[in-house]
Amino acid sequence: MGQETVSAVNAEALGAELKAIRGDRTLHEVGQAARINAGDLSKIERGKKVINEQQLGRLLDYYEIQGGQREALVELITEDRINAWWTRYKQLIWPEFAGRLAVEALADLQEDCTAGTFTLLLQRPAYAREIIEHSWDAPSPDDLEVWLDIRQRRQQRLYDDPPLRLHSIFSEAALYSSAVPEILGDQLKHMLGAVREGRVVLQMVPFSAGRPGMLPMTLERLTCPGEGSPKFVFAETLNLQYVRESERDNQRFNRVINRIRTVALSPSDTFAKIEDRLKEIT
Structure with a gap:
């Protein structure tokens, strides 16, 4: 604890x-x-x-x-105090990131758009390991294991009572984000299972969407429970740090998310695309 x-x-x-x-x-x-x-x-x-x-x-x-x-x-x-589980990892977690985790611990909805990979909250260990190992500032082997532990602990929010609801949009490129069939297959099966359990809503932006469907970085918005509660917008920067954006950027986030959703496939069509890709590699 x-x-x-x-x-x-x-x-x-x-x-x-x-x-x-x-x-x-x-x-x-x-x-x-x-x-x-x-x-x-x-x-x-x-x-x-x-x-x-x-x-x-x-x-x-x-x-x-x-x-x-x-x-x-x-x-x-x-x-309204929360369990700050991340304090045990204080050697790796900087203050801004700790603030982001504190918001995540309280929020009841996460909306995100990812470019080229799947949302962190659904990444399987092998898939996440491959991403972290090939990042531009890859950590040491020991730190890598710690980052994987942190990622797994964050995913527990989807199973808490009450859970964090997740609406995630990803590009079709994510269906090809690993060249290892076993890793990608495990990842796709996990996502399909999460959808079947009703834990997440997934939408895919197809290649055919062109420029309107492209996203230069990962964007996330966390909404806390209760009418009138604040919304927190985060953008993943080049050095993988999360930056809390100002309240006015909620409007910018709305513009981006609405644009992306107009070219994204429906959740049911997205599910079918994931199934098709899984069949191709297994």
């Missing part, structure tokens, strides 16, 4: 509230009064760092926040 931590959504909500309360007062002024480093306070207000109960108590004392408002703010760090 990993350590418990505040959910990413609550950390952001608390940070926004604290920033609004601070008003025109400087970070240095408030930090000095509440005995919190000004740099840490800035991260707390942006939801990038979790404040502990003692620090929050001193901060609210300084702001003279009492009653119901104080209780509501304290609840944001005492309720």
Whole structure:
């Protein structure tokens, strides 16, 4: 088990509230009064760092926040906590990636588009190993095993109660993303099984879609449960780090996903294409 931590959504909500309360007062002024480093306070207000109960108590004392408002703010760090299983891998997981995993732990829907491979949440060990081994910054053999463990642990979200729902769009090129029949066959069988179990919705963009169906990078959006909950958009950069995009990029994501979906096959036709490809290699 990993350590418990505040959910990413609550950390952001608390940070926004604290920033609004601070008003025109400087970070240095408030930090000095509440005995919190000004740099840490800035991260707390942006939801990038979790404040502990003692620090929050001193901060609210300084702001003279009492009653119901104080209780509501304290609840944001005492309720809705999640198991931060990734802390055991802290030697490999950088802060931005940890933030992305915290969102993933709470979200109830992931929408993604992948270019040339299948979504990470469905990758079988042998298929994932081949991808990681041939990445441009391939890890050491020891680190490779750790990354495979991390990938397998993330996939558990599809089987949690409640599960993470997944709607994934991939290009037809992914059906040819391994030259080893055993590896690709195992991967395709796993995907078909996930569809049959009702865990995922898959759509394929055929080669015939041309330029409108091309995607330069992997894009993901995670939506948290509850009406009005935030949506988090991530893009995979060249160095494989996930970058949290701003809220306005949800509109850009909508434009991209809507364009891709107009040229993608239906889920049933996609299922048939995967079956056909599996028959070709077995």
